[in-house]
Amino acid sequence: MPRPESDGMLLRKFGVIKLWPKLKTAEDECISRIKSAAAAAGLECVEVDYSGRLTAPPYTQLTRNDVDFILSLHFETPKCYDIFSFVALWNPLQFYHDWGYRKFTQHLLTHDDFLSCSSPWSDDHVIRNITGDPTRDLPRLLLYHSLPGPLFEPALGDRMLFYVGINWERIAGQQGRHDELLKLLDRRGCIRIFGPKEFQGVEVWRGYRTYSGPLPFDGVSVVHEIHRAGIGLALSSKAHTESELMSNRLFECLAAGVVTICDENPFARRFFGDSLLYIDASLPAGEVCAQISAHLDWIRANPGKALQLAGAAQQIFREKFTLKQCLEDLYAALPCRKEQLRALCSPKQEHGPIDVFFLMPVYDPEVLERHLENCRAQRDVVLRPVLLMSSGDFPVYHERVRARFAESDVRIEVHSLDFFDFHPDGSLRSRIRLGKVMSDAIRSVLKNEWFCFVAPHERLFSGHFQMLLKALEGDPEADVAASGLLYRQRNTPNVVDLREELILEDCAPDLPLGHARFLVRRAAIREDVHTALRYLDTLAMHALVFPHKVARSRRATVMLDLQDEFNLCFCAARPAEEREILIDYCPERFRKNLNNDPVALFERLDPGAKTRMAVALAHSVPIPKVLNTLTFGIYRWWLKRRSR
Numbered sequence: 001m002p003r004p005e006s007d008g009m010l011l012r013k014f015g016v017i018k019l020w021p022k023l024k025t026a027e028d029e030c031i032s033r034i035k036s037a038a039a040a041a042g043l044e045c046v047e048v049d050y051s052g053r054l055t056a057p058p059y060t061q062l063t064r065n066d067v068d069f070i071l072s073l074h075f076e077t078p079k080c081y082d083i084f085s086f087v088a089l090w091n092p093l094q095f096y097h098d099w100g101y102r103k104f105t106q107h108l109l110t111h112d113d114f115l116s117c118s119s120p121w122s123d124d125h126v127i128r129n130i131t132g133d134p135t136r137d138l139p140r141l142l143l144y145h146s147l148p149g150p151l152f153e154p155a156l157g158d159r160m161l162f163y164v165g166i167n168w169e170r171i172a173g174q175q176g177r178h179d180e181l182l183k184l185l186d187r188r189g190c191i192r193i194f195g196p197k198e199f200q201g202v203e204v205w206r207g208y209r210t211y212s213g214p215l216p217f218d219g220v221s222v223v224h225e226i227h228r229a230g231i232g233l234a235l236s237s238k239a240h241t242e243s244e245l246m247s248n249r250l251f252e253c254l255a256a257g258v259v260t261i262c263d264e265n266p267f268a269r270r271f272f273g274d275s276l277l278y279i280d281a282s283l284p285a286g287e288v289c290a291q292i293s294a295h296l297d298w299i300r301a302n303p304g305k306a307l308q309l310a311g312a313a314q315q316i317f318r319e320k321f322t323l324k325q326c327l328e329d330l331y332a333a334l335p336c337r338k339e340q341l342r343a344l345c346s347p348k349q350e351h352g353p354i355d356v357f358f359l360m361p362v363y364d365p366e367v368l369e370r371h372l373e374n375c376r377a378q379r380d381v382v383l384r385p386v387l388l389m390s391s392g393d394f395p396v397y398h399e400r401v402r403a404r405f406a407e408s409d410v411r412i413e414v415h416s417l418d419f420f421d422f423h424p425d426g427s428l429r430s431r432i433r434l435g436k437v438m439s440d441a442i443r444s445v446l447k448n449e450w451f452c453f454v455a456p457h458e459r460l461f462s463g464h465f466q467m468l469l470k471a472l473e474g475d476p477e478a479d480v481a482a483s484g485l486l487y488r489q490r491n492t493p494n495v496v497d498l499r500e501e502l503i504l505e506d507c508a509p510d511l512p513l514g515h516a517r518f519l520v521r522r523a524a525i526r527e528d529v530h531t532a533l534r535y536l537d538t539l540a541m542h543a544l545v546f547p548h549k550v551a552r553s554r555r556a557t558v559m560l561d562l563q564d565e566f567n568l569c570f571c572a573a574r575p576a577e578e579r580e581i582l583i584d585y586c587p588e589r590f591r592k593n594l595n596n597d598p599v600a601l602f603e604r605l606d607p608g609a610k611t612r613m614a615v616a617l618a619h620s621v622p623i624p625k626v627l628n629t630l631t632f633g634i635y636r637w638w639l640k641r642r643s644r
Contacts, residue, residue, distance in 0.1 A: 015048040015062060015070040021055050027073055032219035037148035037323035050494050052081030078110040080486050080496040080559055082377060082461045087111040089122040090145050094239035106498055110556045115143035121243035133554050135345045135470060141330055145248045148324040150223055152257035154310035156303055157230025161191040164222055167204040178235050180285035186210045192229050226256035234262040241265050254317035259310040261295050275313035346380045347469040353384040354465055355451040357441050361390050361419040363397040367456045374460040375410045381465045385412040386445055390419040415445050435536035454516040457564030464557040468519040475551035479524035483517040484556030490563040498556055507538040508570035517558045520544050532585035538573035547586045
């Protein structure tokens with residue numbers, strides 16, 4: 001039996017996502033430090049990929065019973081694993097604008113909770129997006145992009161400035177972020193610069209005399225080198241300063257026990273006050289260099305006072321910002337936090353059983369196990385699960401299926417329906433349209449007020465139906481509830497696409513609308529829906545969803561495999577014809593929206609209009625004049641012969 005999630009028990013083990021296993025990045029340093037901090041706090045941290053699978057042998061796919069949570073450090077991919085998930089709010093707001101604000105904000109919101117690093121901009125970004133969502137709470141827990149150690153006693157070392165960075169702007173042939181300032185310091189010989197010698201084939205620090213080589217991403221080497229140099233230089237990007245978000249360079253300098261020269265990042269002023277030495281990095285490089293030189297002169301003239309500053313800053317770091325302390329505080333609050341969020345997601349009212357129709361057109365033990373796990377994952381709801389098998393498979397496999405259900409902790413009814421049409425000799429004639437299968441299920445198997453179809457290639461996350469019922473409580477007039485949907489690209493590793501919109505033109509196999517994401521009220525389904533539903537295939541769910549008011553759950557709790565055979569079988573569907581059937585059935589809902597579909601419009605044109613449109617399109621293609629003349633000469637010859 002799975003471990004109850006609400007019993008307060010903790011495994012003291014968590015996962016952290018490593019997005020780019022084959023590429024050395026700053027995230028490697030962060031992950032190394034998180035693992036070290038976890039070990040120091042008596043915790044275990046394991047590296048996982050974007051899907052929650054271990055990145056090292058035995059490459060196990062983790063479940064919610066293997067770890068307490070998974071930590072995501074980046075917004076590159078949405079949550080696509082059925083495990084409680086934190087996302088660290090470590091990225092400046094400008095990064096979202098630069099890389100795709102709406103897309104990556106939506107990725108951020110797929111996680112269960114948010115870990116603040118005391119950046120008002122980052123926190124407010126989340127808060128304004130979750131306002132009005134009763135299943136959410138403000139970012140309450142903290143996790144700084146810090147380190148556990150090593151912690152050195154304050155010292156001035158060689159009284160040299162330390163700087164480390166990738167200087168990644170040079171990859172694109174641009175000037176480095178602090179290039180002018182660093183070149184001035186490089187000429188004066190008062191700095192040691194570290195970083196990769198070559199990154200993506202570019203020597204990023206070429207031309208710097210004080211470049212001192214790369215440092216391993218092991219979480220500790222950089223601190224040793226800072227301590228040896230004796231003076232830290234913590235510079236922020238414009239985006240970090242604007243978001244009041246400090247880079248981890250400041251924390252490294254504090255751990256190293258050196259006096260730190262820092263730019264005017266509001267974070268530094270707010271938490272460390274006068275224990276740091278400040279520069280105004282907005283000034284021209286020459287003036288900033290002069291400020292740094294003045295600080296260096298002061299440090300060398302006043303070593304005792306400089307050490308006092310370093311000690312005061314490090315004491316603040318020890319009390320509030322070490323990564324070990326962050327993880328200990330996080331784990332102390334974790335059971336109550338999970339229970340609080342679970343209560344927010346739970347429906348306030350009691351609801352009757354939900355009929356959940358699990359489709360299995362072709363017997364497949366893997367599909368059977370997926371449906372069982374889909375049932376187990378649900379909480380705080382009452383389900384009436386029904387497995388719908390093909391009438392051809394039922395006589396052969398139903399005993400095997402019932403035996404598997406009998407040994408499991410889930411009770412599922414088994415019914416047979418016609419998924420395929422057969423010749424009299426038993427050979428396969430064709431696949432029956434999915435809409436007819438659904439119509440037969442609604443008419444012959446449906447018992448309760450709410451129902452849902454789950455396709456073989458769909459995976460439900462924990463609390464999927466709980467979230468849908470919660471959405472309906474927030475919109476009592478709605479007859480359908482809908483969740484977000486994740487498209488899994490099986491053939492393209494590290495790619496999962498989030499689809500939250502409900503768009504009439506969406507259909508399998510390219511943009512499947514999905515099935516399991518919808519919970520439908522039985523009383524809202526008119527009897528005449530069957531006059532349309534039975535003739536639909538790739539647009540079958542459209543007939544059950546779009547005529548009604550839809551309550552939206554703001555979570556993506558269904559993942560769909562685009563390369564699965566069930567999705568690919570819709571390649572032969574004829575959506576243009578199915579759209580016409582939908583317009584016949586519910587013109588007030590479908591005509592206005594579907595009339596804007598260019599494919600549907602083209603199909604309704606008369607032959608002459610189609611020809612004129614084809615000619616206009618051909619004229620708009622930028623091809624050489626000789627080829628253009630030849631093409632239209634052939635067309636005119638064909639047109640004359642056709643008109644005889």
